[in-house]
Amino acid sequence: MTATVASHRKPRQHPLASLTGGSRTARTVRTAATLALAGAATATVLDGTGQAAPRPTPAQVKGRIDALYQEAEVATQSYNGAKEAAGTARRELTRLQDEAARRTQKLNTARTELGALAASQYRSGGVDPTVRLLLSADPQRYLDGAAVLERTGSHQATAVAGYARRLGSVRQVRQRAEETAERLAATEATLKKQRVTVVHKLDAAEQLLNRLTAEQRKRMAGPGGDGVSHGGDGKEAAGRGRADRGAHGDDGLLDGVAHGAGIAPGERGAAASAPNPRAARAVSFAYAALGKPYVWGATGPSAYDCSGLTQAAWKSGGVALPRTTYTQISSGPRVDRSQLAPGDLVFFYSGISHVGLYIGDGKMIHAPHPGAPVRIAPIDQMPFAAATRPA
Secondary structure, three states, X not given: OOOOOOOOOOOOOOOOHHHOOOOHHHHHHHHHHHHHHHHHHHHHHHHOOOOOOOOOOHHHHHHHHHHHHHHHHHHHHHHHHHHHHHHHHHHHHHHHHHHHHXXXXXXXXXXXXXXXXXXXXXXXXXXXXXXXXXXXXXHHHHHHHHHHHHHHHHHHHHHHHHHHHHHHHXXXXXXXXXXXXXXXXXXXXXXXXXXHHHHHHXXXXXXXXXXXXXHHHHHHHOOOOOOOOXXXXXXOOHHHHHHHHHHHHHXXXXXXXXXXXXXXXXXXXXXXXXXXXXXXXHHHHHHHOOOOOEOOOOEOOOOEOHHHHHHHHHHHOOOOOOOOHHHHOOOOOEOOHHHOOOOOEEEEOOOOOEEEEEEEOOEEEEOOEOOEOOEEEEHHHOOEEEEEOOO
């Protein structure tokens, strides 16, 4: 008879078995442990890297907006340069195509003349000149005709040389036209790229502005500031720009101009102290543009970007400036900051991405950025780079 032997080893239990049992005590312990673990996890998240980033202050937002506007202005000047280059290439291509058409027409005329000469030679050729002389009924007449034929041969050689020359010139013009067309295509691609960059930067600035209240935007502008305002597409009506200028007044920097009417007292003084009549007319033009909106790529008359304004101002004085800030800086001799005179061009930032028209007393008229109309501002508002006096 086999005896049944009971095992004296205790069954193995999970360490948390007591917490997962069915008794009321076990359930209470389990609940407390769960809450403790959850609280610890929450504390870890709040104290560690999972904590939400602090909301930027208005000053930090303004700094980022200013940086975006400056980056957009750099791209705008590249856009302006590419647009100017594309216009030049397009005009050159049209000229070359017209020239190629004219030379091709002359080439075809020369080809026709050569064909007529070749046909005449073929009709009179094939017989030795000596035999033709012997068989001629009038030898003297033949000799006279031979002299004419010799001259004709000389004319034919000239015609052949002229045809070859015209053929070479047509090929050269066509080659230049092809190269210009390729350059135009590359420039237009750059133009498109810079346009996208400008729009992207301005959209980013607009999104940041949308986070601010009207009161915060007003505080950001501050006395004598940029006047950062809502409406970053730069297409505000001129009337809205004048109203903004009249309301805020740039801390008195408009020298008495209000709501776009009348002549500012400072205008007469600035024009009178300009070094020459052309500079005086440029200053008067800039004063007349006060309050007009900033639109990137614009050259007037209803809106301007910074270099578009200075170009238009000096054009009124009879001086043709190039389109961009980085080419306008070479439009005349450099002027030391201590020797500035009304009408001088003042440039800012290391990349020469902004320009204004100096009007005296440490002030300029400039087109700042979208949302800020043409206005008067101190030249120490931005990092001064150089100054030029257009000649």
